Amino acid sequence: MSKPPVLAEIRRADYRYRCSRCGFCLAVCPTYRLEPLEPGSPRGRLALLNNIAMGKKLSPAAGLFLDCCLGCRACHSVCPTGVDPAREVRAVRQPLVNNLSGLVFAWIWRTACRAFVPRPGRLAFLLRILRSTHRTGLSRLLSRLPFLGALGARLDAVAAFLSPTAPLPHEKRPRVLPATGREKCRAAFFTGCIMEAALRPANDAAITLLRSAGCTVIVPPAQTCCGALSYHSGDYVTARKLALENLNAFALEGPFDVIVSAAAACTAHLRSYPDLFEADPELREKAQGFATRVRDFTHLLHALQPHLTAPSPGRVAYHESCLLRHSGNPGALGEVLSLVAEVEPFPAPHLGCCGSAGGYAFRHPDVASALLDAEIGALCGTGATTVVTDNPGCLLFLRYGLTRHNLQTRIKVQHVAEYLNKGGTP
Ligand code: SF4
Numbered sequence: 062m063s064k065p066p067v068l069a070e071i072r073r074a075d076y077r078y079r080c081s082r083c084g085f086c087l088a089v090c091p092t093y094r095l096e097p098l099e100p101g102s103p104r105g106r107l108a109l110l111n112n113i114a115m116g117k118k119l120s121p122a123a124g125l126f127l128d129c130c131l132g133c134r135a136c137h138s139v140c141p142t143g144v145d146p147a148r149e150v151r152a153v154r155q156p157l158v159n160n161l162s163g164l165v166f167a168w169i170w171r172t173a174c175r176a177f178v179p180r181p182g183r184l185a186f187l188l189r190i191l192r193s194t195h196r197t198g199l200s201r202l203l204s205r206l207p208f209l210g211a212l213g214a215r216l217d218a219v220a221a222f223l224s225p226t227a228p229l230p231h232e233k234r235p236r237v238l239p240a241t242g243r244e245k246c247r248a249a250f251f252t253g254c255i256m257e258a259a260l261r262p263a264n265d266a267a268i269t270l271l272r273s274a275g276c277t278v279i280v281p282p283a284q285t286c287c288g289a290l291s292y293h294s295g296d297y298v299t300a301r302k303l304a305l306e307n308l309n310a311f312a313l314e315g316p317f318d319v320i321v322s323a324a325a326a327c328t329a330h331l332r333s334y335p336d337l338f339e340a341d342p343e344l345r346e347k348a349q350g351f352a353t354r355v356r357d358f359t360h361l362l363h364a365l366q367p368h369l370t371a372p373s374p375g376r377v378a379y380h381e382s383c384l385l386r387h388s389g390n391p392g393a394l395g396e397v398l399s400l401v402a403e404v405e406p407f408p409a410p411h412l413g414c415c416g417s418a419g420g421y422a423f424r425h426p427d428v429a430s431a432l433l434d435a436e437i438g439a440l441c442g443t444g445a446t447t448v449v450t451d452n453p454g455c456l457l458f459l460r461y462g463l464t465r466h467n468l469q470t471r472i473k474v475q476h477v478a479e480y481l482n483k484g485g486t487p
């Protein structure tokens with residue numbers, strides 16, 4: 062009899078030999094730093110995965126420790142044997158959900174990621190509904206209905222998270238936006254889904270900055286959501302479908318030197334496209350060619366070395382998203398800010414993750430809130446007046462956290478492109 066694919070995958074990895082239990086990962090794991098319990102550490106999660114591989118049934122509490130992995134990959138970046146617990150947890154995430162509220166929420170999430178997120182018009186509509194649900198108090202009311210259980214709290218968390226930022230009407234962009242001066246490079250621009258629906262001015266600012274730095278920007282009209290939200294929740298079918306649509310959409314354009322996105326989580330996921338097609342050498346090769354050309358916006362702008370002026374006075378903290386810090390260009394956000402002579406940016410203090418982490422804030426609102434509160438509390442002590450970030454999820458979540466603590470007028474959260482574009486490029 063053939064083994065179930067999940068068990069076969071875990072057996073192949075064989076954690077018993079690859080994890081030396083050295084513990085280097087403990088100090089960098091946000092969930093372990095929040096609550097130092099062994100099953101909630103990378104090492105502990107690997108032990109739980111090993112139990113599954115041995116055919117043992119996990120208790121609901123043990124399953125929760127596994128599912129509480131943020132997928133930040135901080136552990137992978139320090140692990141001497143190269144183990145990647147986030148990747149392995151993702152492979153078992155869907156089978157882990159076994160209570161009714163979790164199953165209903167997983168279905169709602171999967172449906173939203175399949176039917177709404179990749180369609181800009183539908184996504185803007187969904188965001189507007191969720192925002193109104195929170196503003197009218199309806200989501201709070203739903204969260205108190207006993208028969209909805211944890212599902213009500215999760216829906217309330219989604220609505221609250223999205224409420225401080227108003228979605229904008231979807232408008233088509235021109236296909237080619239020429240460099241404003243001498244052309245130094247040609248970049249195909251990946252807009253992203255939430256980024257384009259809720260933070261379109263940040264994409265506008267990124268395009269303006271790139272053009273004035275000598276980059277011709279091409280916006281492929283057939284592109285869609287990168288698929289990261291589906292991928293991180295374990296829905297590989299949708300993730301592959303969306304990846305394939307993007308590979309084809311960008312193949313239609315040309316010529317261009319690089320693919321760039323101002324949404325850090327999208328950049329990290331676009332780079333991982335080859336992993337989605339391990340079983341298909343032809344598609345994997347195509348995805349590899351695509352992935353090697355992906356650049357983060359901050360990295361590309363820094364390489365173009367534009368002259369930037371200070372947007373506004375004040376202390377500027379920068380919040381790098383975990384995925385880019387641990388899988389892409391660590392330090393690129395600080396480096397691009399350092400191009401502004403008058404600004405002395407400093408890293409925002411946090412436990413390793415703000416808690417946003419794709420759909421994590423909705424699956425585990427309590428853990429996400431604790432991580433967010435830790436960052437907001439630490440930020441207050443720094444005297445920061447602006448927090449700049451490169452990722453839409455972190456931006457929306459930090460904005461939500463500041464609004465929740467009534468600090469939104471004291472500390473502003475901005476996308477790095479909007480922040481830099483306010484100062485202009487003389
Ligand atoms: S750093 Fe790697 S090898 Fe060491 S305990 Fe953590 S997962 Fe295991």
Ligand code: SF4
Nearest residue numbers: 090130131133134136
């Ligand atoms: S991916 Fe992040 S949250 Fe998950 S085990 Fe590793 S460090 Fe901890």
